[in-house]
Amino acid sequence: MPDVVLLGPQYRAPVLRDVFARLAMHGPFCTITAGWQEREAETSDLVEHLAIDVTDLRLYERAEAAFAGDSELHAAYRERQDLLREQQDLYRLRLEHAKAAWRELGEREGNAELLKRARRSALSELRRLDREHLAQLDRVHREFDARWRPAERPAVARQVQQIERLIDRTETVLIAGGHVAVLLNRLALFGLQRLLKGKRLAGWSAGAMALTETVVLFHDHPPQGRGSAEVFERGLAAVPGLVALPHAASRLALDRKERLCLFARRFAPAVCITLDQGAWLHWRGDRIVDGAYASRVTRNGRLHALASAA
Amino acid sequence: MIESTSTEHAVRPPTSPEEVEQFLAQGTFPIVDPGGVTFVFHGAAEAVYLRCWIHGLPASQPFEQIEATNLWMLRMELPPNSRIEYKFEVVRNGHGEWILDPLNPLRATDPFGANSVCQGYGYRAPEWTLADPNARAGALDELQIESRALQSTRRVALYVPARFRRTRRYPLLVVHDGEDYLRYADLRIVLDNLIHRLEIPAMIVALTQSPDRLREYGGDERHAQFIARELVPGIENRLPLLDNPASRGLMGASFGAVAALHTAWCYPGVFDRLVLQSGSFAFSDIGHHRRSPVFDPVADFVNEFRTQPGRPARRIHLSCGIYESLIYENRSLVPLLTSHGIKVRYEEVRDGHNWQNWRDRLQAALTWLFPGPLWMVYE
Numbered sequence: 001m002p003d004v005v006l007l008g009p010q011y012r013a014p015v016l017r018d019v020f021a022r023l024a025m026h027g028p029f030c031t032i033t034a035g036w037q038e039r040e041a042e043t044s045d046l047v048e049h050l051a052i053d054v055t056d057l058r059l060y061e062r063a064e065a066a067f068a069g070d071s072e073l074h075a076a077y078r079e080r081q082d083l084l085r086e087q088q089d090l091y092r093l094r095l096e097h098a099k100a101a102w103r104e105l106g107e108r109e110g111n112a113e114l115l116k117r118a119r120r121s122a123l124s125e126l127r128r129l130d131r132e133h134l135a136q137l138d139r140v141h142r143e144f145d146a147r148w149r150p151a152e153r154p155a156v157a158r159q160v161q162q163i164e165r166l167i168d169r170t171e172t173v174l175i176a177g178g179h180v181a182v183l184l185n186r187l188a189l190f191g192l193q194r195l196l197k198g199k200r201l202a203g204w205s206a207g208a209m210a211l212t213e214t215v216v217l218f219h220d221h222p223p224q225g226r227g228s229a230e231v232f233e234r235g236l237a238a239v240p241g242l243v244a245l246p247h248a249a250s251r252l253a254l255d256r257k258e259r260l261c262l263f264a265r266r267f268a269p270a271v272c273i274t275l276d277q278g279a280w281l282h283w284r285g286d287r288i289v290d291g292a293y294a295s296r297v298t299r300n301g302r303l304h305a306l307a308s309a310a
Numbered sequence: 311m312i313e314s315t316s317t318e319h320a321v322r323p324p325t326s327p328e329e330v331e332q333f334l335a336q337g338t339f340p341i342v343d344p345g346g347v348t349f350v351f352h353g354a355a356e357a358v359y360l361r362c363w364i365h366g367l368p369a370s371q372p373f374e375q376i377e378a379t380n381l382w383m384l385r386m387e388l389p390p391n392s393r394i395e396y397k398f399e400v401v402r403n404g405h406g407e408w409i410l411d412p413l414n415p416l417r418a419t420d421p422f423g424a425n426s427v428c429q430g431y432g433y434r435a436p437e438w439t440l441a442d443p444n445a446r447a448g449a450l451d452e453l454q455i456e457s458r459a460l461q462s463t464r465r466v467a468l469y470v471p472a473r474f475r476r477t478r479r480y481p482l483l484v485v486h487d488g489e490d491y492l493r494y495a496d497l498r499i500v501l502d503n504l505i506h507r508l509e510i511p512a513m514i515v516a517l518t519q520s521p522d523r524l525r526e527y528g529g530d531e532r533h534a535q536f537i538a539r540e541l542v543p544g545i546e547n548r549l550p551l552l553d554n555p556a557s558r559g560l561m562g563a564s565f566g567a568v569a570a571l572h573t574a575w576c577y578p579g580v581f582d583r584l585v586l587q588s589g590s591f592a593f594s595d596i597g598h599h600r601r602s603p604v605f606d607p608v609a610d611f612v613n614e615f616r617t618q619p620g621r622p623a624r625r626i627h628l629s630c631g632i633y634e635s636l637i638y639e640n641r642s643l644v645p646l647l648t649s650h651g652i653k654v655r656y657e658e659v660r661d662g663h664n665w666q667n668w669r670d671r672l673q674a675a676l677t678w679l680f681p682g683p684l685w686m687v688y689e
Binding site for chain 2: 009011035037038039177178179180181182205206209217219222223224246247
């Protein structure tokens with residue numbers, strides 16, 4: 001399996017250039033900046049930082065063009081998005097109740113053995129909900145793909161051919177952060193999982209999330225609601241067995257052990273990794289071989305530094 | 311002796327001119343503790359009064375002069391997290407003069423001038439109300455609307471978010487007394503910050519200002535027509551807006567809240583999101599309402615609304631300070647709205663009828679009515 005690099009946010013103090021130099025990743029680079037949506041083409045800061053020109057795949061713009069050329073697909077796609085949103089809402093509703101049960105059991109006093117079993121059962125229920133939700137999402141995608149076969153429709157196929165040609169010219173593809181749903185949708189629409197096979201990959205923030213197997217949305221202090229982490233979609237699975245948590249320092253209550261503990265146990269055996277400013281990790285084969293400032297969330301609710309830069 | 315509801319935190323008054331100097335030099339005023347607040351005035355006077363408008367307390371409360379000094383003190387109960395605005399009335403030569411608290415630098419301004427601000431124990435101005443250098447600033451534009459309904463030309467300020475793009479469509483929020491919100495409730499900073507923090511989506515905000523608000527905002531159909539039939543289409547012609555009621559909102563405080571509710575009620579299905587802050591929702595269950603004649607048209611509207619509320623919007627964020635005389639009217643509205651299938655978030659706070667109260671509620675209101683992409687964006 002080729003090298004994959006996961007990084008934290010890059011917009012204030014980017015470390016891409018230093019990390020790529022350390023890993024001897026010299027370009028040329030293709031970039032995927034679909035998560036930036038309408039600003040997709042604004043890669044000048046990135047180019048300046050890398051000191052090398054990049055070819056952006058323009059997945060956001062291509063999707064708009066494909067939809068403009070195939071209104072039937074566009075309507076079906078929107079319908080699918082509505083279904084996915086509704087499925088997410090239903091899952092969220094059930095999740096809130098399951099989380100409340102877990103929380104109340106954590107605060108309750110009583111027979112230690114009974115409570116232990118009840119808590120274990122509440123955790124199993126959360127894990128079951130997550131699995132069931134992913135299965136429902138898979139079903140929606142499967143049915144959509146079977147019915148509409150987007151890859152075979154000329155408006156999409158044309159774009160895929162062009163994307164394939166661009167990717168063929170490079171060894172390394174960079175996936176920027178941004179809106180993770182928009183990014184995942186564009187990656188899926190043009191079948192990037194297949195097109196990126198054999199390439200070195202680097203992704204930061206939402207891009208790092210997209211490279212993992214399962215994308216988990218999280219925020220411990222949103223302005224509304226309690227902020228329960230939720231399974232959102234499948235990623236490209238270039239890095240199996242990891243859950244990427246970019247911006248963890250600002251989005252997670254890292255001082256709340258019980259929340260971190262739940263995070264680690266709920267998504268096990270996957271390992272939850274924080275990716276803050278400056279953090280990166282290098283994945284080769286089936287393991288992390290290098291990195292800096294990234295931490296693993298342990299089952300007892302602590303952060304364990306993965307590696308330090310030499 | 312200065313009385314205290316919480317003797318544990320009572321302030322021991324100085325007893326000599328030397329102690330007065332020391333007392334004034336080392337303190338911040340008014341003196342706040344978990345049980346209340348001690349106001350202090352230093353200077354020659356025949357009498358000193360605290361002037362503030364807290365429903366349930368006298369509008370004027372006398373200070374006590376500390377013997378053999380020019381120091382005046384008043385101890386008042388003030389629950390934690392309260393915020394009140396006030397002035398001192400200082401009587402000299404038989405004449406009372408209203409002044410800002412000379413020992414307190416905290417001020418709040420409004421269209422009538424300025425007041426001193428007492429931040430009760432535990433109160434902090436929310437961080438999202440403070441200018442954030444990292445937040446990209448939206449722009450203010452201007453629109454002139456020839457209003458047939460109001461028989462005049464109306465100037466409307468438009469907040470256009472940073473990174474505005476014509477290829478994208480935006481929600482619209484129409485704000486009554488919009489320029490006052492900008493001036494006294496830091497609305498521009500709040501919008502910049504909440505958009506930057508992804509807590510609300512980038513949105514267009516129309517800031518209207520009426521030359522005769524007590525008439526136009528008090529349930530005037532011409533005003534409602536102006537907003538729904540002239541202003542909204544006028545903005546739609548100029549800027550890309552999302553074309554659904556859930557992406558359109560009205561906001562207002564005091565009489566502005568009446569105007570927002572009235573407009574939505576007159577044009578159901580146009581605006582599905584309302585922010586109603588300290589609404590002047592005067593009504594009477596029987597007989598005449600007990601407020602001034604300027605409330606007559608308001609009471610007519612609210613009485614009619616209470617009979618036939620319909621569904622002016624699907625979500626309403628309603629808030630009121632518990633130190634306001636309007637708390638009864640606002641509380642009364644909640645069960646009426648919820649019983650008609652409207653989702654209501656109701657917030658009561660220990661504050662008064664003022665702009666900083668309305669500013670402090672904006673995050674809760676806007677993030678509920680217009681949730682941003684916070685969960686989805688990882689830059």
